[in-house]
Amino acid sequence: MRCIFCKAESSASRSIEHILPESIGNSKLLLPKGVVCDKCNNYFAKAVEKPFLEAEAVRQMRFHEGLPSKKGRVPSIVGLLDPDVPVRLFRDAKDRALSAAVPTEHFGRLAERPEGRLLMPMGGAPPSGTVLSRFFAKVATESMAARLTYDPRLLEQFIDDPQLDPLRNHARRGQPLDWSVHVRRIYPANARTLGPDGSWGQVMHESDFLVTPRQEIYFAQAIFGIEYTINIGGPDVDGYLEWLDANNQASPLYAPKNLELYEMPAPRPG
Numbered sequence: 001m002r003c004i005f006c007k008a009e010s011s012a013s014r015s016i017e018h019i020l021p022e023s024i025g026n027s028k029l030l031l032p033k034g035v036v037c038d039k040c041n042n043y044f045a046k047a048v049e050k051p052f053l054e055a056e057a058v059r060q061m062r063f064h065e066g067l068p069s070k071k072g073r074v075p076s077i078v079g080l081l082d083p084d085v086p087v088r089l090f091r092d093a094k095d096r097a098l099s100a101a102v103p104t105e106h107f108g109r110l111a112e113r114p115e116g117r118l119l120m121p122m123g124g125a126p127p128s129g130t131v132l133s134r135f136f137a138k139v140a141t142e143s144m145a146a147r148l149t150y151d152p153r154l155l156e157q158f159i160d161d162p163q164l165d166p167l168r169n170h171a172r173r174g175q176p177l178d179w180s181v182h183v184r185r186i187y188p189a190n191a192r193t194l195g196p197d198g199s200w201g202q203v204m205h206e207s208d209f210l211v212t213p214r215q216e217i218y219f220a221q222a223i224f225g226i227e228y229t230i231n232i233g234g235p236d237v238d239g240y241l242e243w244l245d246a247n248n249q250a251s252p253l254y255a256p257k258n259l260e261l262y263e264m265p266a267p268r269p270g
């Protein structure tokens, strides 16, 4: 067995790779041992996933959704006690209860007021640049591999396919340097859908591939309502923008793809 990133022998590797980090609520999207070797698994955790998880907007999302890290802690964020007292906000990982730490120099002011409004920030800086693109280059590469793990021969072909090397290298080394990711919100973070068992559940993550009429392959991943789309074959998203324009800005996650895309328009009567 070989690693899908460094292509080295990986049969002895013990790591079970999480396609999306556990810290954003993923316990289901996993790759079997050895698909990603221990060395790459450790490297990605430190160099690619950690910077993404530490981006202020991702910390805020994890705080609001109550998503604990592997160590069981929900990240704290800085809020304001109306009008201008900065407080650090904590959320309990188990019962989601909120608490606030008030700096001692503001105790006096708080004591004077019987009640106050707590302002919770939402608009922190989102991940950008290579923090964003390397993260999704990794997720896209692993999501493709996840569809092939049932057949070792297909996985071998995938590892040896030179067309996938640029995306792989971007995830591994940030080379080439610029790789676009198209980002937009497609539904609210707390959107709920009716599951097959008849119960309502929050949509945390979903992903799919899109093949455009130009035969480019895009990977779209939604995380709490934000859709991130990356081109598998090259660093630009021009073909995706074109596809969006031709499809009324639909999301490939919700558009009936391929079938309708390639359908020729019916000849007009008369």
Ligand SMILES: [Zn+2]
Binding pocket: 003, 004, 005, 006, 007, 008, 036, 037, 038, 039, 040, 041
């Ligand atoms: Zn490796």
